[in-house]
Amino acid sequence: MGLENRIVYDIVDVVEGTCRLKQALIKDKRFENLYLLPAAQTRDKNAVTVEQMSELCDKLRESFDFILIDCPAGIEQGFKNAIAGADRAIVVTNPEVSAVRDADRIIGLLEANEIKDIRLVINRIRQDMVRRGDMMSKQDIIEILAIELLGLVPDDESIIVSTNKGEPAILDSKSSAGQAYKNIAKRILGNDVPLLEVSTDNNIFSKLKKMFGMAK
Structure with a gap:
């Protein structure tokens, strides 16, 4: 900030x-x-x-109408403090198997602490890699985590620039990630904003599910 x-x-x-x-x-x-x-x-x-x-x-x-608590990584005292005053949670994960596994663990802990309104933000997603089948798609991740998707944030080098400048990415009108943040905020406010759509026909994870009869 x-x-x-x-x-x-x-x-x-x-x-x-x-x-x-x-x-x-x-x-x-x-x-x-x-x-x-x-x-x-x-x-x-x-x-x-x-x-x-x-x-x-x-x-x-x-x-204040909204209080955003930035939860530290891990499940130590910082995590316990962050959820102590929360009535809902936004789980942010990258489209990588290890990150999604960690997110699944966090969701379980949130539910165990009686936080039921849990939504998902998928960060640093690359459409080209999803189309090639080299990155997990939103469908793959939602199927594993089984929570509502709040937003997709594309991998955007403007985030690095904004961080180095100490300025929010939403101030950069050309930033695709900045626009994604704005859309997430609108959805939190109850507005109907379309999600980024990425074709996943060639996704390796989708192919594996078809091979094993898991595709719906």
Whole structure:
């Protein structure tokens, strides 16, 4: 988001009472209603408890319509904290077998923690590789994970450029990934936005399913 240089307080400062919640929130100057509450980069991951995270999310709900919690990789304390205040989840995965396997495990943990509204975003998908059969298609992934698809994000080098500049990709009108992010946001708001369609007739995973009689 490019807001790192403006961080004074973080989430640990809030729960420890070092500052008020409003003092830790950083307003994005480009988007009127967007704020960032920074995570602690130099503190122990156990500095915030599940109970404190849940209480903090309840406070944030008083002022915001949507609270996006960026969950760290893995299933340690950071994961437990992230889901403590959540009422739904978006699982982001790459179209690779190992990544989809990890996503399936995360979905199981979310369901075990009574989070039932779980949706899927497939990241870094390449239409050319899907058509050649060298990459898992959205159908392959949905069949394995069995959750609703929220969006497809194409592999786009503009993401690297945006990250290096510290600017959101949605500000780049030529970014296909940026447009995909906008479409995902619209779907979250309840708008009907078509998904990117990719032909999968030659997909190796589809061929394997046909060979073993798994194709529907």
